[in-house]
Amino acid sequence: MVMGVISTKALHKVYSETRIPVRALNGISLSIEEAEFTAIVGPSGSGKTTLLNMLGGLDAPSSGEVHINGTNITSLPSRRLIDFRLHNIGFVFQSFNLIPVLTARENVEFILQLQGVSKNERQKRAIELLEAVGLPDKIDNRPGDLSGGQQQRVSVARALASKPRFILADEPTANLDSKSTAELLDIMMKMNEQYKTTFIFSTHDQRVMDRARRIITIEDGKVARDETR
Amino acid sequence: MIWSVAWRNIWRNKLRSLVVILAVTLGLFGTLFMIALSNGMVEQKIDASISNEISHIQIHTPEFMQDQSLAFSMDSTRAMEDEISSIPGVKAVTSRIKAMAMASSAATGAGIMVNAIDPEKEKAVTKIYKSIIEGDYFESSGKSAPILISKKLATKLKAKIGSRIVITIQHTSGELAYGLFRVSGIYKTANTVYDEPNIFVKKADLIALTGFDPSKSSEIAILLNNVEQTDPVTKSLRAKYAALSVLPWKELEPILLALGSMIDQMSYFLLIVILVAMAFGIINTMMMAVLERTRELGMLMAVGMNKRKVFLMIMLETIFLALVGTFVGIIISAVTIHFSGLYGLNFAAWAEGYESWGFSALVYPKLYLYFYVEMTVLVIITAIISSIYPARKALRFNPAAAIREDA
Numbered sequence: 104m105v106m107g108v109i110s111t112k113a114l115h116k117v118y119s120e121t122r123i124p125v126r127a128l129n130g131i132s133l134s135i136e137e138a139e140f141t142a143i144v145g146p147s148g149s150g151k152t153t154l155l156n157m158l159g160g161l162d163a164p165s166s167g168e169v170h171i172n173g174t175n176i177t178s179l180p181s182r183r184l185i186d187f188r189l190h191n192i193g194f195v196f197q198s199f200n201l202i203p204v205l206t207a208r209e210n211v212e213f214i215l216q217l218q219g220v221s222k223n224e225r226q227k228r229a230i231e232l233l234e235a236v237g238l239p240d241k242i243d244n245r246p247g248d249l250s251g252g253q254q255q256r257v258s259v260a261r262a263l264a265s266k267p268r269f270i271l272a273d274e275p276t277a278n279l280d281s282k283s284t285a286e287l288l289d290i291m292m293k294m295n296e297q298y299k300t301t302f303i304f305s306t307h308d309q310r311v312m313d314r315a316r317r318i319i320t321i322e323d324g325k326v327a328r329d330e331t332r
Numbered sequence: 333m334i335w336s337v338a339w340r341n342i343w344r345n346k347l348r349s350l351v352v353i354l355a356v357t358l359g360l361f362g363t364l365f366m367i368a369l370s371n372g373m374v375e376q377k378i379d380a381s382i383s384n385e386i387s388h389i390q391i392h393t394p395e396f397m398q399d400q401s402l403a404f405s406m407d408s409t410r411a412m413e414d415e416i417s418s419i420p421g422v423k424a425v426t427s428r429i430k431a432m433a434m435a436s437s438a439a440t441g442a443g444i445m446v447n448a449i450d451p452e453k454e455k456a457v458t459k460i461y462k463s464i465i466e467g468d469y470f471e472s473s474g475k476s477a478p479i480l481i482s483k484k485l486a487t488k489l490k491a492k493i494g495s496r497i498v499i500t501i502q503h504t505s506g507e508l509a510y511g512l513f514r515v516s517g518i519y520k521t522a523n524t525v526y527d528e529p530n531i532f533v534k535k536a537d538l539i540a541l542t543g544f545d546p547s548k549s550s551e552i553a554i555l556l557n558n559v560e561q562t563d564p565v566t567k568s569l570r571a572k573y574a575a576l577s578v579l580p581w582k583e584l585e586p587i588l589l590a591l592g593s594m595i596d597q598m599s600y601f602l603l604i605v606i607l608v609a610m611a612f613g614i615i616n617t618m619m620m621a622v623l624e625r626t627r628e629l630g631m632l633m634a635v636g637m638n639k640r641k642v643f644l645m646i647m648l649e650t651i652f653l654a655l656v657g658t659f660v661g662i663i664i665s666a667v668t669i670h671f672s673g674l675y676g677l678n679f680a681a682w683a684e685g686y687e688s689w690g691f692s693a694l695v696y697p698k699l700y701l702y703f704y705v706e707m708t709v710l711v712i713i714t715a716i717i718s719s720i721y722p723a724r725k726a727l728r729f730n731p732a733a734a735i736r737e738d739a
Contacts, residue, residue: 161634161732182638189636196735200631204340209333216333217637265636273735 108268108301109158110134114167116153116324127153128164129324135317137268138299140292142306142315150324151305152273158303159192159271160184172268189217193262193300195272199254201246207233207257208242214264225264232260235297236290252283256290263294269301276308288314334641338648341621342656349653352617356657356711357664359606364665364707367599368697372673374595376522376692378581378588383459384521386584387553388562389569394577396551400445402431402504402544406576409549416554419568421561424456427549429538433501435481435531437489444485445529446501448538457555460519460532467493467517470534477537478516482527486518493518499533504543511541522692607710610654611718618650618722629726630734643723650719651712658711662704672697 116128127150135141143151156162157169160176168177171191179187201210208229215225233242236256246254255275262270272291276284292314295302304311312318320328342349382388391412396404406412409427416425429448434441451470455461460480461469470478479497481489491497495515503509513533521527539546556565562580569578582589622629632642676694679686683693 156732159634161735162730185633185636185638188634189638194631194635196631198627198735200627200735202337202628202632204337204344213333213337214635217635217641261635 108135108137108139108172109303110170111154111157112168112170114154114157114169115165116150116157116162117165127324128157128167130167131321131324131326132167133319133326133329135269135301135303137301138295139317140295140302140315141317141319142304142312143319143321144306144312145321145327147307149321151321153324154321155271155273155303155305159194160188189214190265191267191269193265193267193270195255195258195262195270195275197274197277199246199251199258199278201254201257201261203246206243206245207238207249207260210246210257211261211264214261218265228264229260232263233257235263235294236260237286250283252279252286255279255283255287259287259290259294263298263300266298267300269303272302272304274306274308275304276306276311281310284308284310334645335648338645339652341625341645341649342653345621348617348620352613352653353657353660355613356610356654357661359610360658360661360707360711361665361668363599363603363606364661364699364703365668365697366602367703368665368669368673368699369677369695370595370599372696372698373691374588374591375698376696377591377690380522380692381526381585381588381690382559382581383555384463385458385523385526386581387457388556388559389554389566389578389580390584391552391554391569391573392550392577392579396430397577397579400430400432400550402429402502402542402550405429405545405548405550406552407548409552410547412552412573415572416552416569419565421556421558421565422554423557424453424555426450426453426457426553428454428551428553429535429544429548430550431501431538431542433499435485435489436498436500437491437495439490440488442485442488443529444499444531446499446538447530447532448535449532450535454532457553460521463519463521464517465520467515469517472516474514474516476512476514477533479513480517480519480532481515482524482530483518483520484524484528485531486515488528491515499531499541501538501542503541504545509541509543511537513537522687523690524687525690603707603710607714610711611714614650614654614715614718615721617653618646618719619725621649622646622722622726626729626734626737630729630731630737633729634731634735639727642726646723646726647716647719650722651715654711654715654718655708658708662708665699666704669697669699 112132114128114131118125118127131154143154145151157164164177168175176184176187202213205213211229211232212225215228230242233239236259238253238256241249241253276287279287288311291302294300317331319326393404393406413425413427416422431446433444433446435444465483481491493515497513497515499511499513501509538544556562566578566580629642673696676696679693679695686693
């Protein structure tokens with residue numbers, strides 16, 4: 104198999120906490136290349152969120168491997184995995200998950216501060232990114248003063264702040280209206296082209312699927328279809 | 333930025349934070365004020381005992397401490413007084429003749445301790461002259477010898493200014509001697525236990541009554557420039573007068589020292605109780621703060637905030653919360669203690685009870701600076717300890733699950 108930016112090998116995940124063990128992933132092997140704009144789709148309970156968690160190193164597989172830029176992240180100890188996430192992966196969450204006490208700029212800067220970037224550089228980069236996502240006039244607003252669409256754009260800027268190789272977005276448009284969804288997708292496609300950042304979405308949203316260049320369909324924990332357009 | 337986030341986080345739920353801050357403030361104020369009050373009472377008691385009763389150091393014959401009789405007296409006390417006066421740190425010296433006796437008025441009688449003094453020298457050592465509430469301090473002259481008695485004894489003997497009192501005392505020959513005295517002054521200190529038996533007469537009058545050798549004395553009382561000089565001066569006097577009993581105030585009234593230690597112990601016990609209560613309040617609040625931010629903490633861990641930083645952030649929030657309460661509590665305490673220390677708190681309604689234990693009913697609360705510093709350090713330590721449980725709880729979150737928690 105040709106190894107891409109991200110590749111998985113025979114990923115299995117069984118949740119044994121319940122009386123009847125739940126098999127969430129059932130041997131997923133796939134490879135995602137640099138600068139792809141990929142949607143992972145499938146019905147509820149098909150395993151797409153579990154797969155996204157595995158790709159982001161947020162959850163460990165029962166068996167199998169996840170390789171990112173040649174690093175087998177499933178074998179990394181907890182501390183190194185956290186550090187790996189900080190420097191290599193950007194996250195966009197369904198509920199935005201911004202820090203409410205920080206302004207838009209500070210939310211973006213926060214990741215850079217965790218990376219140890221100097222104050223001047225992180226301020227400059229945060230402002231650049233907020234301008235890039237179309238929020239130059241909302242830099243000093245707190246999340247509570249922003250609309251859902253604007254908050255999600257801040258979270259995209261935050262995900263891009265650490266210059267990750269890829270961004271994982273879990274149902275990023277689920278809480279947005281059509282206009283905000285379209286704007287967000289435009290921004291993400293622009294970032295994908297401009298920075299060559301790989302975007303991987305888990306989604307139910309047809310509007311996202313329509314814009315994705317690759318759609319991986321998961322059913323019963325397996326890859327049912329893998330289409331590139 | 334973690335410091336800034338931690339600071340801003342404590343104001344996310346203002347009401348909840350203010351409740352904890354208020355609890356810390358009130359706990360601290362209550363503790364500090366109680367300690368200042370106890371401290372003030374004890375220090376006043378020690379000061380009053382030293383300045384009215386025992387002075388800093390006393391010298392007697394060893395036998396006198398067992399049997400306070402005229403027979404156990406010291407020779408050449410005038411020369412001793414001059415010698416002691418020249419010791420560095422000594423402010424004033426006086427000698428007294430002391431003996432047990434019986435005082436009788438027209439109404440009744442009572443056992444007493446006669447203090448025969450040199451009024452002018454005594455003024456330099458004790459402040460009994462400032463405690464005169466009726467009559468005067470050996471200033472008026474009359475046919476009969478003047479005597480100062482306490483208000484308590486005056487009430488008991490049904491005596492007033494001008495009343496005649498007969499003192500029955502053992503003459504140096506062994507016979508009983510009777511002397512007629514006239515009440516020239518009535519005094520009252522804050523210690524009714526001391527007041528009741530102690531009466532004051534002029535040395536010359538007692539010498540005339542008892543035939544006591546004028547060159548001798550039962551007691552030499554020494555006042556120092558400050559209480560810290562007690563130990564070195566005692567050491568020097570013990571070296572100089574090895575045959576005599578040289579006793580500092582701590583040994584003359586060991587209860588004073590014990591009282592201080594007891595108050596210290598009680599203060600620390602009270603402090604521990606308050607700090608433990610404070611800790612539970614803080615833990616409860618921080619647990620709520622952590623649990624309602626599960627999703628946010630999950631996000632922080634997901635994006636790469638390591639456990640050390642998550643722990644630090646929660647610990648800082650806890651410390652900030654406690655420090656705000658401490659700051660307000662210390663300011664309120666310091667202002668209250670300062671002003672009540674200047675003007676005093678009058679517990680007149682309980683004066684009789686206070687005075688029967690030797691305490692003044694007018695209390696001047698007092699707290700030293702080091703105690704405020706100690707208190708602040710203890711609150712910070714309590715906050716750090718209190719933060720461990722909520723912070724560990726946060727570290728146990730699984731980021732993948734925490735992100736999907738309902739807000």
